[in-house]
Amino acid sequence: MRLNVTVNGRPRQADDVWPGESLLYVLRERLGLPGSKNACEQGECGSCTVYLDDVPVCSCLVAAGQAEGRQVRTVEGLAEGDRLDPVQQSFVDAGAVQCGFCTPGLVVAAHDLLRRTPRPSDEEIREALAGNLCRCTGYEKILDAVRTAADAS
Amino acid sequence: MIPFDYRRAGDAETAVAAVAGNPGAAFLGGGTNLVDHMKLGVAEPDLLVDVTRLPFDSVDPLPGGGLRIGAGVRNSDLAADERVRTRYPVLAEALLSGASGQLRNLATTGGNLLQRTRCGYFQDVTTPCNKRRPGEGCSAREGYHRYHAILGASPHCVAVHPSDLAVALTALDAVVRVRGPRDGHGERAIPAAELHRLPGEHPEWDTVLGHGDLITAVDLPPLPMAARSRYRKVRDRASYAFALVSVAAAVELTGDVIGDVRIALGGVAHKPWRATLAEAALRGRPPDRAEFRAAAEAELADAQPLRDNRFKVPMARNTIVSVLAGLTGEEPR
Ligand SMILES: Cc1cc2nc3c(=O)[nH]c(=O)nc-3n(C[C@H](O)[C@H](O)[C@H](O)COP(=O)(O)OP(=O)(O)OC[C@H]3O[C@@H](n4cnc5c(N)ncnc54)[C@H](O)[C@@H]3O)c2cc1C
Ligand code: SF4
Ligand code: FES
Ligand code: FES
Numbered sequence: 323m324r325l326n327v328t329v330n331g332r333p334r335q336a337d338d339v340w341p342g343e344s345l346l347y348v349l350r351e352r353l354g355l356p357g358s359k360n361a362c363e364q365g366e367c368g369s370c371t372v373y374l375d376d377v378p379v380c381s382c383l384v385a386a387g388q389a390e391g392r393q394v395r396t397v398e399g400l401a402e403g404d405r406l407d408p409v410q411q412s413f414v415d416a417g418a419v420q421c422g423f424c425t426p427g428l429v430v431a432a433h434d435l436l437r438r439t440p441r442p443s444d445e446e447i448r449e450a451l452a453g454n455l456c457r458c459t460g461y462e463k464i465l466d467a468v469r470t471a472a473d474a475s
Numbered sequence: 476m477i478p479f480d481y482r483r484a485g486d487a488e489t490a491v492a493a494v495a496g497n498p499g500a501a502f503l504g505g506g507t508n509l510v511d512h513m514k515l516g517v518a519e520p521d522l523l524v525d526v527t528r529l530p531f532d533s534v535d536p537l538p539g540g541g542l543r544i545g546a547g548v549r550n551s552d553l554a555a556d557e558r559v560r561t562r563y564p565v566l567a568e569a570l571l572s573g574a575s576g577q578l579r580n581l582a583t584t585g586g587n588l589l590q591r592t593r594c595g596y597f598q599d600v601t602t603p604c605n606k607r608r609p610g611e612g613c614s615a616r617e618g619y620h621r622y623h624a625i626l627g628a629s630p631h632c633v634a635v636h637p638s639d640l641a642v643a644l645t646a647l648d649a650v651v652r653v654r655g656p657r658d659g660h661g662e663r664a665i666p667a668a669e670l671h672r673l674p675g676e677h678p679e680w681d682t683v684l685g686h687g688d689l690i691t692a693v694d695l696p697p698l699p700m701a702a703r704s705r706y707r708k709v710r711d712r713a714s715y716a717f718a719l720v721s722v723a724a725a726v727e728l729t730g731d732v733i734g735d736v737r738i739a740l741g742g743v744a745h746k747p748w749r750a751t752l753a754e755a756a757l758r759g760r761p762p763d764r765a766e767f768r769a770a771a772e773a774e775l776a777d778a779q780p781l782r783d784n785r786f787k788v789p790m791a792r793n794t795i796v797s798v799l800a801g802l803t804g805e806e807p808r
Contacts, residue, residue, distance in 0.1 A: 323481075341481030341523070344510065364511050365578055377551070377580040383510045384581065385503065387481040388525060431577065452714040453575020 327389045329353060330399030336386075345384040346370045349396060357397040357426045368454035371427035372396045378434045380453075397426035400433060409433045409471045416467035420458035428454045432468045441472055479513075483525045487654050487689055493524045495656035495687030502526050502689060504586025505549070507578050512591070516600045517607060527583065531691050534558070540697030546585030546690045550640065551576065553584060563695060565704035565723045569643035572708040575715050585690035588641050588651065588670065591681060592634040592745075593717055595619060605631045606678040613678075616781070622717065625778045625787045627744040632678030633781060635742055636671055637717050642741035643706055645749050646723035649695050655688035662691060668739075671746030678745070700727035700735055707798050708741070709790060718742035720791045726762070726802045733757045733766075733803075738774075743791055750774045753795065762803035764796060771795040 325339045325348060336352040344363070349355045349372070359369035363382045370382040373395035381394075400407040406414070409432045419425050428451060435442055435450040442450065447468050456464060481503075484490030494500040500522035503509055512518035531545035534556050542558060553559060554570035574582065596602045596614035603611040615623055615633050623633040644651075644667040651665045671682050684690075695701075704725035710716040721741035727734045736757045738750035756770035771792040778788045 342479055342513065363514060365507055365574075368575065368577055371577050374580075378577050379581045380507070380577045383505075383507045383578075385481060385506050385510055385523065385525075387483070387523075388503070388506065388527065390483075434576075449714055450576060453577045 323387070325386055325390055327392060327394055329355065329394045330396060339386050341385060341387040343386040344382050345372070345374070345386055345389045345394070346381040348386050348389070349381065349394070355396050355398050359423050359426055361423055366455065367424070367427070368431060368451075369424050369427040371430045371454065373430065373434070378430055397429050400429065407433060408474045409436065409468070412467040412471035412474065413464075416463050416470055418459060418463040418467035424454060424456040424458075428456065428464060432471065435468070436472055436475060440475065442468070444469075479520055480522045481525065482522065483528055485528070487529055487531075487691060488660070490524050490526050490529065491654055491656055491687055491689050493522070494689070497522050498686065500524060502585075504547070504583035505578075505581035506586075507574070507582050508586060508590040512598075515598055517591075517598055526585070526689065529691075531585075537694060542695045544584050544693045544695065546583060546692055548584050550574070550579040550582040550584070550587060554579065561702065563643075563647060563698075563701045563704065565646060565701065565706045565725060566640070566643045566695075568706035569639040569708075569721075569723060572706060572718075572721075573639040584640070584693055587638050588644075588667075588690065588693075589682065589684075590638055593637045594623065594634040597634065606634060606674075606681075609677070609679045619783075620781045621783050622719065622742070623781055623784055624744050625780045625784060625791070626740075626748055626775075627673045627746070628779065629674045629676070629678070631676060632674035632745065634674070634678070634745060636681070636744070636746055638747070639706070639708060639718065639721060639741060641667065641671065642721055642739050642747040643723045644693060644695075645747035646704070646725060646737045646739035647695055647698060647701055648737070649693050651690055652692040652694060653684065653688050654691050655685060664694070667693070668747070668749045674745045681745075698725070700737070701725045703727070703802055704737075705798060705802060707794055709794055720787055720794055722791075722794045722798045724795070724798045724802060726799060728762060728803060731761060732759050733762055734759075736799075738795065738799075740774075740791060740795075743778075743787060750795070752776075757799075762799070764800060767796040767799045768792065 325336045361369040501520040503523040532547040649667040708721040723739045725737045740748040753770040753774040
């Protein structure tokens, strides 16, 4: 089937999509957007987090057919040209990235948190990022990055 | 995953007919359970009928004061609904205690109720499991069963139902509205407490629904006492974990005694467990810890824990006591 979906503001089409594919697979393998990561593919880790119609979801559990006609924003769509989004910049500055596999999902989840709650408490940060697992950093630097991004914006 | 077709339903009638007419078809809500199971090989539908674009996506007032929650309402939207937060806090708390933000944004009311057990053997197609393949045996009875049932289990299955939402709805006397292949243009109403079943001889059936039965909505009764209600979930991590034990409760004091009370337990049985024995023991009694404890013990008297989940019995008792104490002002909420 043909899938029509608006990705990062641009209408895109993917052909020969098998309805059983996940949205994550379509983004990575058919639309050339490997930012969103495929780690667990089971909703457990959050590394595949993207905005779907403006709310963050685990794209690994969205059947491609369900994305038809909808808006998707991936980590690739957060920066404006060469200017990183404050959340991205803070992840770089705080050293909140080691292997980087969890990072795109965390960046999208943190971006969403700061849109809804510009000055989150530590507890709010922890709860908002509970669905994003990182096996490298121990989370402290990630919390630092989100606090810095909140101060910067 | 085996190949399958995908169809988007425009109205309930077409959706029901499409699934009812094909034994291999399934409704698709947010997909957070079904798509996962398809990847694992636990579910192998050959047709998915997407019901998320049916017009069941709002929360509406009912005549008489209740609320009708459309089956397609997302868990995150329901938890954020102001009427739910103020009039049925137990429901908002239960929803927010489940899964993660990214999953609640996808998960629907109908799909949440019909999610399947998280028993590890059920999800692992290489191990025997009576729920997945009846007659094969139950790997959990003698295996890993820390999370499993202490009430109402059978020799055939000791799994628990994982939904937090369902526990809150059971305590609230909610009613599930269903439209099935034999209901014509009408719908039937099933009390939330009777939607899920105990495993008995047929653990393959989670609920009383048949193939092609579509959940269209869940009705909340007015229940003014629910304004004083809460959900407490005990788990291995502070967030993002299934319940070891959970308690949904609402209490109404009449003068110095408990006038009315609702208690449901999660994480203890194959269905949300309405604690009717505890409720009966508490009506008309003073709200103190000794009474709460006696009522909890009455409810749990028939508990039959497994080798590695004995801790759930005192855990359930203590959680009931502390939730009731919190609700009746014995301790800060
Ligand atoms: C990592 C992880 C952690 C989780 N943690 C929790 C937790 O702590 N607590 C909790 O309660 N849940 C938890 N969940 C489960 C989650 O809440 C469910 O997966 C979700 O609610 C299912 O809703 P859905 O709309 O995505 O259902 P789907 O996956 O779309 O469907 C589930 C089932 O319901 C059927 N169905 C869907 N809609 C209808 C309808 N309207 N009528 C009839 N049948 C229908 C489908 O055919 C399928 O059999 C977790 C899930 C994951 C992946
Ligand atoms: S407890 Fe139930 S779901 Fe788990 S292995 Fe036994 S039969 Fe299967
Ligand atoms: S890859 Fe989607 S949650 Fe892990
Ligand atoms: S940096 Fe490696 S998983 Fe987070």
